Amino acid sequence: MLKVEQLRVELGPRDKPLRPVDGISFEVSAGRTLALVGESGCGKSMTALACMGLLPAGGRIADGSIMLGDEALHTMPETQMRDVRGNRLAMIFQEPATSLNPVMTVGDQIGEVLVRHRGLHGRPAWDEAERLLTAVGIPDPARRLGEYPFQLSGGMKQRVMIAIALAGDPKVLIADEPTTALDVTIQAQVLDLLAELQVSRGMGMLLITHDLGVVSRMAHRVGVMYAGELVETGPREVFFSEPLHPYSRKLFAALPTSEQRGRALETLVGQVPRLGERHPGCRFADRCPQVHERCRRVAPAMHGVGEQAVRCHLYDPVEKMGWVESPRQPDAVLTRQEAEGKALEVDALQVHFPVRKGLFRRVVGYVKAVDGVSLDVPAGETLALVGESGCGKTTAGKALLKLVPSSGGSAHYGEHDLLALSPRQWQPLRRDLQMIFQDPFASLNPRMRVGEILEEGMLALGVEPDMSARSARIDGLLRRVGLDAAMRHRFPHEFSGGQRQRIAIARALAVSPKLIVCDEPTSALDVSVQAQILNLLRELQAEYGLSYLFITHNLAVVDYLAHHVAVMYLGRIVERGRVEEVLRDPRHPYTRMLLDAVPRIETAGLSKRAGAKGDMPSPLNPPKGCHFHPRCAVANDACRTSYPDEVSVSATRVVRCHLVSREG
Structure with a gap:
């Protein structure tokens, strides 16, 4: 359905052009997904923009062809491209918050596509827009059509983007990082939705991502990009069982896992070459652990290896260069500073934001962003605070450092109650307590x-x-x-x-400092850069005896770095304990839902999960009883009427659930 051959994209002056895409070829078939993976700056998004005819000012297709069926998109004038774009070829952009028009309602933005490409006006267009919102899983679609993007959650904005892309009934859908920085639960819903719509409509899909877990779950074929070139292609199953290119292998080695705990993650030295740098040989040579002299002088060709193709001299059947398995470097011996006690003790922390309405701005309610959080950060160790966006994680971290005002509770650092100190009393403590x-x-x-x-x-x-x-x-x-x-x-x-x-x-x-609040420090980073940051945090903790309150929704990072974990839902902690206890044997249904939603490489392909339904309720009007019961598959009458008390399952573990007993 979409065929790209030897595509070259140039930016800047013609006498000294920059080539973010330099001679790539691929095909997207009906009902199949091709995933393009690689680090930021490798040319993935520029490839998608070239296919859509949306290159930035000064950008041009210098060579190659882009065919959508029998139509040549690379030679098509803009007046004709407008009939194709959004109709037979559509795109989900990386950041819905900046891609949606903030001054137009959701219904008007979907209606633009229906008017332009399907000739629907008035009531028929409104009914079709409502049907599209229902198809992408947005509750109460009739009301949402009249709302603006700022009134929607991140997951809902992403689903509105999908509805707009689907409004023209496209044959090929380009999804550019459709789940970047989304919670694992919203990410799972979006991926499920895309897979179901692909099957029902028979769409071809070009998926652009740097998340190998998403690739293993969605793709039929995989293409690895580096510095504007495809360096490896192959079927998903074959690629994940045996990646060939040294770059592909390094990407896998940089993934944090529980098996890597206590060890440094493998990293890629250096960075993707800058645009405009000349490369007489292999573009990966300066970062490759398998580099030979020929790699620096001669650019490698694509070589077929079974069902895969790889751009590497190591697979040249004529040269027959030897593959030397690089021995893993021994981990640096980290001299850990021993620390005892608790760096921070938080009890019943509350952050309530007043909601004001009317001419006199009277308080009509409170947004209970943080509603009675209690946790301890042990000295010299890491406590991970996890949960969906909007659960209050970041607000809690900022309140502890007095960056937002608290409404109640206490937070003891040594003999100081941080929440009761004046700004003048806080000043000397700023040296000890910092935030990333x-x-x-x-x-x-x-x-x-x-x-x-x-x-x-x-x-x-x-x-x-x-x-x-x-x-x-x-x-x-x-x-x-x-x-x-x-x-x-x-x-x-x-x-x-x-x-x-x-x-x-x-x-x-x-x-x-002695304690650092780390607020999503690896969010939206490539796996190679993420590995460097995690190694650095691990080394600094051992060297200086630092304590971390690590706020994240990436459970793989938690499994690798943290010692303790607290799971937060709608302003309250629902489960906390040591990492090996909580992640290996989750007791709260919400914790199980988070773990089930994580896309894993070892379980390639879509799998049905016994998860939750819907989105997290508003903290302005939380449900009665257990806040999680409207989404819980095992809720009973007690869950709907009373909020559960804390249950100590072990000496280090606490769960708030009516279905968990003290005996376990």
């Missing part, structure tokens, strides 16, 4: 150089009064997080996402 924010680009001042960003906190808190000592400390911090000291003179926009996250970590370390 979820989005490093938004939390780094774009007008300050990196050196100034690191120095700002040191000056404010009186760390290193001597200027030369501060400068040396900044250089040391940058080297410690894997950056060159010369980078201190750059601005944040000159760094990649992974490098900005390292700068955020260095800023937190600049004042020698």
Whole structure:
């Protein structure tokens, strides 16, 4: 249905062009999914934009062809492309929050497609829009049609994007990172929905992602991209059982698993080559553990290996270069600083936001974002706080550091109750308690150089009064997080996402803290960059005896890094204990639902899960009884009438569920 041959995309001036896509070929068949995987900057999204005719200003197709059936999209003028785009060929964009028009209702945005491509107006268009929202699993679709994007959750916005893409009844659907940064439960719902719609409509799908778990669950064929080229292709089952290219193998080795606990994750040295860099040989040579001299001089061709094809000299039947299995480097011996007691004790923390209405802005209710959270962060260890978006994880972390006001409870750090301190009393404690924010680009001042960003906190808190000592400390911090000291003179926009996250970590370390709140520090990072960040956090904890409150929805990261885990739902902790207890034998139905929703490589393909239904209720009006009962498959009458008390299943484990007894 979609056939791409030797596609080359160029950006910039024609005499010195940049080529984000450099000669790739693939096919998408009816009812089948091709997944393109690779690191950020490898050309995946640019390939999709070229197929859609949506290249950025200055972008052009320099060579190759894009065929949709018998139609040549690469030569089609924009006036004709408008009839194809959104009709026979549609795309789900990576970020629905920025792709949906904020000043148009959901119904109007779906209606645009129905008017343009299907000639529906008025009531028939409205009825069809309602049917599409029902098809993508949005409850109460008639009401949602009149709402604006800001009134919808992240999962609902993604489903609206899918409804818009499906409105023209496309033959081929391009899904660009459709589940990036979504909770595992919403991700599972979106993937299930796409698979069901593909089967019912017979669509071909081009799936772009860096999540190998999503690939194993959705794809029929896999294509691995690196620096604008396809370096490996093959059927999903064969690819996951035996990846061939050294780059593919490194991606698998960087995945965090429970078996890797206590060991450093394998990482890819260096970065994807910059656009415009000339490559006389293999583009992966500088990062490849199997590199030979020929790799640096001669560009490899694609070689067939059974059902797979791989761009690597190691598989050249003529040259017959030897594959040397790289021995795993021994893990660095981490001299762990022994710590005793609790770094932080939180009891009944509450954060309630008032809802005001009317001319006099009277309080008519409260959003109970955090509603009685109790947890302990042991000294020198990691407590992971997990749950869906909107459950109150980030709000709880910010309240503990007095970045949002709390409504009740206590948080003891040593002899201090953090929630009762005034700003003046808090000032000296800022050295001990720091935070790594979820989005490093938004939390780094774009007008300050990196050196100034690191120095700002040191000056404010009186760390290193001597200027030369501060400068040396900044250089040391940058080297410690894997950056060159010369980078201190750059601005944040000159760094990649992974490098900005390292700068955020260095800023937190600049004042020698003892406890760090890490808010989704690996969210939306490539697996290779994620492995580098996790290794760094692990090493820093051992070296400095740091304690982490690690906020995340990535349970694989929790399994690898954390010592303890607390599961949060609608402002309350429903289960907490040691990681091996909670993740190996979950007792609360919500914890089981989270674990069931995780796409796993070892179970390729879709599987039916005994999970929950619907979305998380609003914290403005939580359900009576157990908050989880409307989504729980095993709820009884007690669950609908009273909130369960804490049940101590073991000395280290607590569960809030009517169906769990003290004996287990």
